[in-house]
Amino acid sequence: MSDQSPMTPFEHAFHESGERHERIWIFIVLILLAIFTIGSMFYVVFDYSLVTKSAGNFPTVQKALSESTLPEGKAVQTGPNAYTVYIVGRMWRWAPGPIHVKAGVPITFRVTSADVLHGFEVQGTDINLTAVPGQIGHVTHTFKHPGVYHIICNEYCGLMHHAMVTPIIVEGETAQ
Ligand code: CUA
Numbered sequence: 001m002s003d004q005s006p007m008t009p010f011e012h013a014f015h016e017s018g019e020r021h022e023r024i025w026i027f028i029v030l031i032l033l034a035i036f037t038i039g040s041m042f043y044v045v046f047d048y049s050l051v052t053k054s055a056g057n058f059p060t061v062q063k064a065l066s067e068s069t070l071p072e073g074k075a076v077q078t079g080p081n082a083y084t085v086y087i088v089g090r091m092w093r094w095a096p097g098p099i100h101v102k103a104g105v106p107i108t109f110r111v112t113s114a115d116v117l118h119g120f121e122v123q124g125t126d127i128n129l130t131a132v133p134g135q136i137g138h139v140t141h142t143f144k145h146p147g148v149y150h151i152i153c154n155e156y157c158g159l160m161h162h163a164m165v166t167p168i169i170v171e172g173e174t175a176q
Pocket of ligand 1: 117
């Protein structure tokens, strides 16, 4: 025998307000989700422009690529003690192939993409920028220790994304 007594006026009011609070909180959560979703989209756009804003904008991919031809696998000497390496990311490799540079010398990497976004990251260093089609980003780094460093891709770019690895061979003495 269950005792199904009807709700008192107080209980009735309590349940009503409970549902109203639930609706309000569901609404607040939806608003927060919308803010986070739209906000993260803005962040992505803003972040990409930060990566490349000082690097110069090129109207077409072709223009960017023609600025970046180089003897394959070599660094181009651009000053008494400065080298530039031009790198093009494309599905799914970093061109040119293995790169040879010297330890203890500032190396500037100028990086673009021939197709989609790629993430230019050199393991064991703080080099990390986005390779954007039509734009050339740059980063300068001095390798203190000789050895083999690997350029990887940290931006998902399709089937063989994980295989986008190119070695940088750093030669010479460990810098003081
Ligand atoms: Cu290129 Cu992932």
